[in-house]
Amino acid sequence: xxxxxxxxxxxxxxxxxxxxxxxxxxxxxxxxxxxxxxxxxxxxxxxxxxxxxxxxxxxxxxxxxxxxxxxxxxxxxxxxxxxxxxxxxxxxxxxxxxxxxxxxxxxxxxxxxxxxxxxxxxxxxxxxxxxxxxxxxxxxxxxxxxxxxxxxxxxxxxxxxxxxxxxxxxxxxxxxxxxxxxxxxxxxxxxxxxxxxxxxxxxxxxxxxxxxxxxxxxxxxxxxxxxxxxxxxxxxxxxxxxxxxxxxxxxxxxxxxxxxxxxxxxxxxxxxxxxxxxxxxxxxxxxxxxxxxxxxxxxxxxxxxxxxxxxxxxxxxxxxxxxxxxxxxxxxxxxxxxxxxxxxxxxxxxxxxxxxxxxxxxxxxxxxxxxxxxxxxxxxxxxxxxxxxxxxxxxxxxxxxxxxxxxxxxxxxxxxxxxxxxxxxxxxxxxxxxxxxxxxxxxxxxxxxxxxxxxxxxxxxxxxxxxxxxxxxxxxxxxxxxxxxxxxxxxxxxxxxxxxxxxxxxxxxxxxxxxxxxxxxxxxxxxxxxxxxxxxxxxxxxxxxxxxxxxxxxxxxxxxxxxxxxxxxxxxxxxxxxxxxxxxxxxxxxxxxxxxxxxxxxxxxxxxxxxxxxxxxxxxxxxxxxxxxxxxxxxxxxxxx
Amino acid sequence: xxxxxxxxxxxxxxxxxxxxxxxxxxxxxxxxxxxxxxxxxxxxxxxxxxxxxxxxxxxxxxxxxxxxxxxxxxxx
Numbered sequence: 111x112x113x114x115x116x117x118x119x120x121x122x123x124x125x126x127x128x129x130x131x132x133x134x135x136x137x138x139x140x141x142x143x144x145x146x147x148x149x150x151x152x153x154x155x156x157x158x159x160x161x162x163x164x165x166x167x168x169x170x171x172x173x174x175x176x177x178x179x180x181x182x183x184x185x186x187x188x189x190x191x192x193x194x195x196x197x198x199x200x201x202x203x204x205x206x207x208x209x210x211x212x213x214x215x216x217x218x219x220x221x222x223x224x225x226x227x228x229x230x231x232x233x234x235x236x237x238x239x240x241x242x243x244x245x246x247x248x249x250x251x252x253x254x255x256x257x258x259x260x261x262x263x264x265x266x267x268x269x270x271x272x273x274x275x276x277x278x279x280x281x282x283x284x285x286x287x288x289x290x291x292x293x294x295x296x297x298x299x300x301x302x303x304x305x306x307x308x309x310x311x312x313x314x315x316x317x318x319x320x321x322x323x324x325x326x327x328x329x330x331x332x333x334x335x336x337x338x339x340x341x342x343x344x345x346x347x348x349x350x351x352x353x354x355x356x357x358x359x360x361x362x363x364x365x366x367x368x369x370x371x372x373x374x375x376x377x378x379x380x381x382x383x384x385x386x387x388x389x390x391x392x393x394x395x396x397x398x399x400x401x402x403x404x405x406x407x408x409x410x411x412x413x414x415x416x417x418x419x420x421x422x423x424x425x426x427x428x429x430x431x432x433x434x435x436x437x438x439x440x441x442x443x444x445x446x447x448x449x450x451x452x453x454x455x456x457x458x459x460x461x462x463x464x465x466x467x468x469x470x471x472x473x474x475x476x477x478x479x480x481x482x483x484x485x486x487x488x489x490x491x492x493x494x495x496x497x498x499x500x501x502x503x504x505x506x507x508x509x510x511x512x513x514x515x516x517x518x519x520x521x522x523x524x525x526x527x528x529x530x531x532x533x534x535x536x537x538x539x540x541x542x543x544x545x546x547x548x549x550x551x552x553x554x555x556x557x558x559x560x561x562x563x564x565x566x567x568x569x570x571x572x573x574x575x576x577x578x579x580x581x582x583x584x585x586x587x588x589x590x591x592x593x594x595x596x597x598x599x600x601x602x603x604x605x606x607x608x609x610x611x612x613x614x615x616x617x618x619x620x621x622x623x624x625x626x627x628x629x630x631x632x633x634x635x636x637x638x639x640x641x642x643x644x645x646x647x648x649x650x651x652x653x654x655x656x657x658x659x660x661x662x663x664x665x666x667x668x669x670x671x672x673x674x675x676x677x678x679x680x681x682x683x684x685x686x687x688x689x690x691x692x693x694x695x696x697x698x699x700x701x702x703x704x705x706x707x708x709x710x711x712x713x714x715x716x717x718x719x720x721x722x723x724x725x726x727x728x729x730x731x732x733x734x735x736x737x738x739x740x741x742x743x744x745x746x747x748x749x750x751x
Numbered sequence: 752x753x754x755x756x757x758x759x760x761x762x763x764x765x766x767x768x769x770x771x772x773x774x775x776x777x778x779x780x781x782x783x784x785x786x787x788x789x790x791x792x793x794x795x796x797x798x799x800x801x802x803x804x805x806x807x808x809x810x811x812x813x814x815x816x817x818x819x820x821x822x823x824x825x826x827x
Binding site for chain 2 (some may be wrong): 172175177204205210351358359362366387388483487488490491494499500524590592593594
């Protein structure tokens with residue numbers, strides 16, 4: 111048997127799809143406790159007993175009438191590509207809303223297995239669900255799982271395989287009220303006569319009654335659309351509500367009835383831990399105070415830990431470099447080997463890694479606890495001034511790690527305008543590579559207060575750019591609709607794994623670039639080409655008040671931002687930057703590195719999401735902006751002495 | 752009154768929407784905020800989103816959207 115089957119993991123946001131995906135396929139999807147982590151589908155392959163199964167992890171989706179961009183990915187995949195089976199992952203502690211989606215999925219008539227996930231949370235509330243009864247009522251198999259503890263997943267997968275091989279579709283149909291069903295029936299007759307849509311007639315009929323714009327746009331039959339419009343009008347007259355409200359209400363009343371009939375109270379409810387904590391974390395004054403305190407502690411932990419580790423690692427490698435330098439090799443070769451290759455690797459390990467490792471570790475903790483959604487809540491008003499809503503803050507926080515996934519992550523925003531604004535702001539957020547410059551150069555040689563000052567200047571700039579974009583881009587800001595995840599105790603294993611996945615990206619992808627650039631630099635030095643190159647840029651160097659070589663180092667930052675600092679170290683043959691740059695130069699160098707251009711990977715991400723023109727505009731704008739701001743600061747500082 | 756004008760800790764019933772055709776109105780209905788449903792206002796402070804408890808979960812709704820949700824207070 112060589113046919114590959116496809117299983118898709120679908121369900122509401124933040125129910126544990128990616129956790130199940132990782133456990134089943136050994137995949138490395140980013141997970142965390144906030145809605146909207148997965149914005150693009152991920153794929154893994156399982157081969158078992160001669161059976162090939164593609165497992166697809168889909169972004170969270172609340173309804174098959176989609177709203178935001180990441181949901182469209184899920185809907186398109188389920189409705190059009192028709193996986194052989196869908197595992198609908200349900201948050202057991204939030205049955206009603208999750209059933210709302212499942213009811214629509216059943217109408218699509220794909221084979222389904224339901225994973226009643228996070229069952230431990232439900233039990234923790236003193237509740238239980240009769241899964242056999244649920245399965246009977248819906249006509250689909252239901253299994254209890256706790257994905258984070260790998261409970262029930264083996265059974266889930268083998269059940270999925272069984273259903274898959276049988277191609278067994280849901281049995282039984284969930285019926286709605288009489289007025290709706292009569293009209294569904296009339297539409298089905300018309301649909302069967304026309305028969306041009308790739309979906310089951312009942313699904314189409316309900317979506318047409320719901321006035322779903324996507325299904326309507328796929329309908330070629332004018333007669334069908336006219337009939338649907340007439341029937342919607344009838345429904346609206348009977349119920350005194352919009353037709354969409356009628357259908358959504360019908361679905362919810364079925365979902366609510368089912369949820370109630372299968373849920374039982376085992377013991378009395380304990381007070382909800384999340385509620386208590388939220389009174390503190392979302393407090394109108396205290397909440398912001400905690401946020402500020404938390405960000406400051408993150409800053410100081412990264413600085414203290416990073417600079418300590420950086421020293422240790424440098425010391426560790428010193429004997430090796432000395433040994434290699436003393437080898438009787440021809441000068442050119444020795445230069446390439448020692449300064450190009452070995453020092454490139456050491457720079458990556460000693461300058462970059464010590465700062466990004468603790469950063470990713472702390473980010474993983476923030477992600478896993480559910481605090482990120484609280485930040486979105488707290489910053490909603492502020493973000494509205496920039497033309498986006500609070501959810502934008504999540505990709506912005508992710509941006510401190512790397513801008514590339516953050517730009518992709520803006521898909522949680524519902525509209526193109528929001529996505530563009532958020533992405534532009536994201537490119538101005540100092541990613542981990544830029545933080546390396548701030549911590550490793552500015553904080554170490556000028557003191558942490560100056561590093562904080564740089565961040566403040568940058569945040570001020572982001573705020574101003576946001577204000578301007580909101581003012582001059584067409585359209586109105588949209589509003590926040592976000593499910594607040596429960597707080598959860600961070601699981602150490604997951605946090606380490608998450609940190610490791612991101613660090614692996616660094617060693618596999620960034621380190622080779624750093625070493626390669628270092629080799630190029632060494633060749634430039636050995637062939638005496640630095641002089642002429644820096645002469646070309648001398649007007650900029652003059653304007654910024656930087657030594658000629660520093661401007662060349664900035665050029666390398668185009669590849670990866672860490673390189674600006676590493677190139678300085680390679681060129682001057684020292685990491686004691688205090689000896690080569692004055693305090694003023696260090697500050698300006700740090701500032702310009704922070705804002706001047708997104709690296710090449712970020713530009714590529716911008717281009718993919720928004721097109722070449724916008725990507726170029728953002729890039730040019732940031733180069734020019736950074737040079738002007740750096741230059742103005744230079745002259746200001748000079749004037750002040 | 753609208754959801755934006757409610758007090759923290761109060762219980763209200765949804766009675767309808769301003770601009771019912773808008774995309775976000777469809778979405779909040781799909782999240783379970785429907786005419787006739789009862790919701791608890793957990794947090795509503797002068798600015799920032801309104802936090803609701805509805806159908807077993809906590810939802811944060813931006814102030815602009817909250818101002819388009821019409822509600823009536825329920826007396827305990």
